[in-house]
Amino acid sequence: MLIGPPGTGKTLTASALAGELGLPLFTIQLDGLITKFMGETASKLRLIFEAIQQSRGVFLFDEFDALGGERTARNDVGEIRRVLNSFLQFLEQDESDGLIVAATNHPQLLDRALFRRFDTVIEYSMPTPDLAEAVMRARLAPLDTLKVDWSRAVGAADGLSHADITRACEHAAKNAILEETTRIETASLVVALDERRVLHGK
Template sequence: MAAADQIKSLIKSFAEGDDSRFYATAMQIAASEARNGHHALAEELKNLIDKAKAGKSTPLGVVKSFPVSASQKELNDLLELVHPNEKLKGMVLIPELEKSLKRVLDEQKKLDVLRQNNLFPRKNLLFIGPPGCGKTMSARVLASELGLPLFIIRLDGLISRYMGESIAKLRLIFDSMRQFRAIYLFDEFDSIGTTRSQGNDVGEIKRVLNTFLLQIEKDDSSSLIIAATNYPESLDKALFRRFDDIIQFPLPDKEKIYQLYKKELSEFKLSKKFNLQKISQESVGLSYAEIHKICEDIIKDYLVYGASEVSEDRLILYAHQRKNPY
């Protein structure tokens, strides 16, 4: 049966006329029933949801703000709602990273079993690694695989120059985590997680960090918190022990670059035109996102200028330009 929090959220969203929250919660219930082996009920719920959504003039995907009551309108400036559909099997990852993400998924899917034994699944995660190596994408994948919405915290809306205002906003976010199960992503977390010993830091940011440490310590919600940073060395040391798991996102090695080139270029049958082993060696040092951009560029060349303008040398040139942009 649906969890009490889900039922309360369903009723509350219905009373407030909040379609986005209502459908998201209903889908959570359907996914939960499927995991419990009630496949017929889950399918029936899904069909009812699809029919209900089809009868609405405003599709779910256009909702861009967080569904809140009148007293919490400020959350609209703090949280960006995303409905991802990426899957773990679609990512090119090193085995250790894939295993870490799968462990989070496996524990979350056994949430009830763990709680019955006074244990809790991994839910507070710190993602560390260079830009473009899959931190945000992995947050999207976790949300998609678990059937949960993803809320991206707008840090520019969180930090205020007025004393105490940022702290109040942060508490609103943590209150939302208890009211509505989802994945909450603090991207570029170093902007608020910077070490408190830095003398040139802004006092308000130090107070926000202290509040974050306190809130995450006492967080008892079913939501997942993900903090992502490119600069782990700048984080306050007290943060690391507050997370259930610290997951590293390294740059791809030659083999992973090769797999990504092969995957990205195979749809247009371009992979056979190139020596991907050679190209992969020339691309070592680039991120997953940069490899993806190179593939996009070569595919656009193919579509716009024709096959005669697509060559191995040109693809290597694009790789070198990415490695040395100046």
Template sequence: MTAEALAGELRLPLFVIRLESIITRFMGETAAKLRLVFDEAQKRRGVYLFDEFDAVGSNRMATNDVAEMRRVLNSFLQFMEEPSATDSVLVAATNHPSLLDRALLRRFDEVLRFEMPTHEEVRAIIKAHLSPMKYPKLAWKTIETAANGLSQAEIAHAAEEAVKAAILSERNSISTTDLSHQLQKRQDMKTVFIDDKGSIG
């Protein structure tokens, strides 16, 4: 959401880098694909978002690290030091800042930390993403409880999914049940990720 807002303010195109499409098991191939991304940033000015950046930017000294990923991170650091003719903006997002290599801090101009939204912010996020639906008499305390522990983006996605479901059901309003259901689905997704990975993604 932040990268999208930044691109909108700067009136630049937003390019989202899907790291799962870059990372491969073949030696040297991941760094080569990363090189193509930076080459594109040199040619086409825009905002380039590396989402779930810990997949690439993890600490090089991590005990579960592999040599290939260390090489990929070294390549990323080198690419960032190259002068840019387009002044493209690079944005890296992670839910696990403690995993990132500290050398990255010297490459980025700003580090922004987003805390979990307050109840007031939960309401504002949901209201901003319910258009064009009506939402009479929502039980906000129930909704806020359902949203507990979810990020701003997850809450926004839940609201958008509630709108889609209402449209498919040929309704023009959103209920507390609609929102609670979608928020719970987001909570369930996090639970599955914890079970599979041992951490929240």
């Protein structure tokens, strides 16, 4: 079970696991499943678990907090309970060689019983300054970053997730290339990071 704020690498981890294991990644968007098959979610879930027994892979149940119930409309609570109980039961009976991964931004919405069923709970957090710099250096590695003032860039990245930092780097890289240079300037990186922050009202 992977828990933590948006953009900190939960989905990325599931695809990295699949890549490293040489297995296909199957993603089940739980909130979508519940909304789409209201009333028959539990039977759809059974089909999914049957598929899990048959094909080896990494199965990512994303938006897992949809099983939390608290964010659901009152009239759907019964349905969510049923789905949750089915999920626990299917997980208990699971004898596949696959890997079942759940991801959520809202662990507080989840029943304690759920955490116990998973072998490992991994917590993700917003990047430290060192990590923010590492993410930027990695994303901009194909370009010339010799002139970048990393401490200014790290300052501008404060409060942003790994995903936002990555996107800002991509933005700065595109601008550089449009200006027919491979050199990243601190100012343009800082502007791109500021834009991400404004987007989140920070």
